[in-house]
Structures are given as structure tokens and as C-alpha cells.
């Protein structure tokens with residue numbers, strides 16, 4: 024498939040130059056700092072039920088704020104992906120994608136989860152700085168919710184923006200268990216006519232296999248760098264330098280529909296549509312855009328950026344992008360292309376009942392358009408982290424399965440697979456912390472920090488605010504955050520297969 028240039032490898036020059044110049048010396052210095060910070064006797068951790076967690080949660084409460092009540096049932100379901108394609112999967116309330124939750128900043132969200140799955144589950148509220156005991160990470164922040172059991176999640180919604188939620192157990196997210204969480208800012212002017220939430224996904228469940236079987240297969244066969252794998256292996260010759268993903272999916276979806284039977288949105292020429300794009304994929308980055316017109320990118324991971332024109336945008340797993348588009352004069356698709364994989368998804372914007380063009384004819388030209396990685400944008404000043412000296416720096420060296428490790432599908436951070444009891448990355452409340460993602464694998468990793476929104480360091484120190492950042496093969500990406508939300512916060516790659524292969528650690532508040 025002719026996919027043009029690979030945007031994951033092609034960071035804009037300014038950024039690449041910055042990293043090349045700043046990389047070497049800084050790495051030596053901060054590695055030293057990270058080592059000396061790891062004292063032999065680790066200080067006690069601030070657990071999810073610590074008084075500090077309650078104090079931080081109370082500070083977020085808005086007096087008199089309404090409570091939004093939601094009943095959420097996770098259960099097996101039969102789902103129609105369009106054009107008669109039926110699959111058995113797991114879903115929330117029998118719907119796929121799950122019905123969005125919509126509320127306002129400051130509201131209390133109360134979700135009563137009922138687990139009708141044949142195994143334990145949890146719900147994680149991706150991107151939100153909420154109280155640690157509501158973060159939904161088994162062992163680390165709560166006991167998993169057993170099959171047949173219930174759990175109440177209740178917390179203040181801290182910030183407006185495009186968020187989403189999903190289980191944090193095994194491969195459940197790669198089934199149908201996810202939904203948008205849209206938090207409105209009452210003060211934000213809505214300079215658009217329509218709003219369309221678009222969830223992107225790679226789909227394999229119920230097509231003769233399950234995500235768990237795919238993972239078991241990866242584990243059994245192992246994986247060697249650049250090595251060809253038979254069957255469900257990595258796409259050896261993908262345009263991401265060979266590593267666009269470990270799993271080939273039979274379907275790619277926009278709002279739960281395959282390209283042959285897409286969702287259709289009616290609109291009038293010249294109208295402005297606010298897209299809220301969410302990549303819910305397990306192992307796939309998507310390239311998104313219109314065939315010929317531009318988009319104005321306004322937010323990434325819920326936080327506003329200096330508006331930026333783009334012909335196409337690349338989204339790693341779990342990233343969100345808000346964009347304004349102007350409806351063209353004729354029916355046109357929003358193209359959703361799985362990066363380095365074979366397939367396509369679309370959402371049709373219909374004008375005057377017009378028939379959509381054959382989407383396949385539009386793809387080659389679309390793939391030649393320049394692609395924006397939102398990690399290179401700039402936050403609006405309103406959401407800048409205040410200027411402050413960095414108190415603690417942690418390096419996270421990311422590595423994948425290496426030659427000779429066949430039979431071992433392990434992905435590591437600083438040479439280790441996940442252990443919730445290990446020391447992780449200690450921080451103290453009140454510190455300015457810096458994470459340096461040092462990618463020593465040949466694959467991209469969408470790296471995610473729970474409970475905080477960091478600021479990506481750009482050429483001038485001011486990138487976007489994000490909770491999930493694309494870390495390309497080989498370069499290093501630095502992010503800063505204020506340690507203002509005490510607790511134990513999972514820090515991981517949002518490739519589900521990498522997560523389960525061990526690529527997780529804990530940003531751990533200590534006394």
C-alpha cells in the first residue's frame with residue numbers, strides 16, 4: 024500500500040534538531056540524577072486511600088455541583104459492524120461503541136458499574152486527573168470488580184475536553200468495551216454548527232479469534248526484531264520502518280462501522296463541524312483527514328492548542344484530537360487510514376443527499392498529504408504549565424523483544440516488565456517532574472501517564488498539554504508535569520499488546 028512518507032518517523036526538522044542537540048549531554052546528566060534519587064530504603068508510598076488523596080479530591084469539589092448518574096453494565100453482546108457483519112463481543116449496555124457520557128466541568132460523575140462479564144474488570148477514566156482510588160487500575164488503585172459484582176465510581180470532573188473510558192484489565196479494551204466521555208466547558212464559545220464524536224478502532228474480536236488468543240499467539244511465537252512472522256504477526260514491511268504494529272486486523276472502524284457501511288452525517292455546505300476524534304485502537308495508529316480540504320486542529324487530549332491548520336493528522340492509540348472542518352459543497356468522507364496496515368475506515372459527511380465517492384479512489388492522493396503529529400503543536404497560554412525548576416527527572420528506556428528472545432514477547436521500561444510493587448518512578452507532592460521517554464525499540468509507543476496532563480517539551484520548551492504522547496522509534500521525548508495529584512499512577516504504553524507484554528511502570532508519590 025503506497026502510504027507516502029511515514030509521519031511517525033518524520034518529526035518536523037526543528038524538533039528533530041532540538042532533540043539531536045539536546046539529547047546526549049542531558050541524558051548523561053539526568054541518568055545520574057535518577058540513580059541518586061533511588062535511595063536504598065524506599066520511602067513509604069502515598070496509597071490510593073491516603074489522607075492526601077482525599078484532601079486533593081476535596082480541593083477539586085465545586086460547591087453545589089450537580090451529580091450525573093450513569094448505570095454501566097459490562098456484558099457479552101452481539102454487535103453489527105455494518106453490511107451484515109455480526110460479531111460476538113463484550114460491550115457496555117449492549118451498545119457499541121458505548122454510549123457517550125456527557126457532563127460539565129465541575130460536575131460529579133457517579134457511575135454504577137455492574138460486571139456481567141465472565142471475568143473481573145475495572146473502568147479507567149482516561150486522561151482525567153481524578154482521585155487515585157477511582158482510577159481503575161487493578162492491584163494499584165482498587166481490587167478488580169469480580170464477575171457478577173458491582174462497583175461505584177464517583178469523582179469530580181476536573182477539566183473540560185474530549186476524554187474516554189475503558190477497562191484496565193487484560194485485553195478487554197480490544198473488545199468493544201469503551202465509550203467517549205465528553206466534558207463541556209460552560210465558558211467555551213461554541214463556534215461551530217454541529218459536533219460529531221468519532222471513535223476509531225481496529226477490530227478482530229469475534230472474527231474467529233479474540234484479542235486474548237492473539238496475545239497468546241504472540242507470546243507463543245515470540246517476536247524478533249524485523250523478523251517475518253507467519254499468521255497474526257507483525258506487518259514486516261509496513262511504512263513505519265517495519266513496525267507499524269504487531270497485529271493485523273480484519274476490520275477498521277469509525278464509530279463502530281466498517282468502511283462499506285459507514286455512519287452518515289447530514290450537513291449543509293459551509294457549516295462548521297467540531298470533530299472529537301478518539302483513537303480506541305489496540306495496536307493501530309490512524310491517519311485522519313478530508314480528501315482535499317483542511318482541518319483546524321484546536322485541542323489535543325482535551326486541552327486547547329494554538330489552532331493549527333492540517334491536511335491530515337496522525338493519532339496514536341488513546342490520543343484525542345478536536346478539529347473544526349468546514350462542510351464542502353459535495354458529499355465527502357472523513358478518511359481514517361490505519362498507519363502501515365491494509366484497510367480503511369470512513370465517516371461520510373453528506374450534502375444534499377449526494378452519494379459518497381468510492382473511498383478507495385481517494386486514498387492514494389490523501390496519503391501524499393502532509394501529516395501533523397500533535398506532539399509538535401503548542402498549548403494555548405491559558406493551559407501552560409507555569410515556569411518552574413524541574414525537581415526530579417526520570418528516564419524511561421523503552422525496549423521491545425530482541426533477537427534471540429523468541430518465545431518471549433516482552434516489552435520493558437528500564438529493562439523491567441511491570442511490577443506494581445516495584446519502586447517505579449518516585450515523586451513527591453509539590454514537585455515539578457520530568458519524564459524522558461528514551462525509545463530504544465524500532466516501534467512507536469503512545470506513552471500515557473495516568474492522573475495528570477503533562478506538557479510536551481517542544482523546541483522552545485512549550486509543546487501541547489497531553490496525557491498520551493507518540494514516542495517515535497529512536498528519538499527521546501520529554502514531558503513535564505506538576506505532581507499535584509497524590510497517589511499511585513500507572514505510566515505505560517497504550518499499545519495493549521505492549522502493556523500486557525510488560526511495558527508499564529508506576530509514577531509513585533512517596534512521603
Ligand code: C2O
Pocket residue numbers: 147149189191341471473513515517
Ligand atoms: Cu487509556 Cu492506562 O489507559
Ligand code: CU
Pocket residue numbers: 434467468469516517518521522526
Ligand atoms: Cu508500545
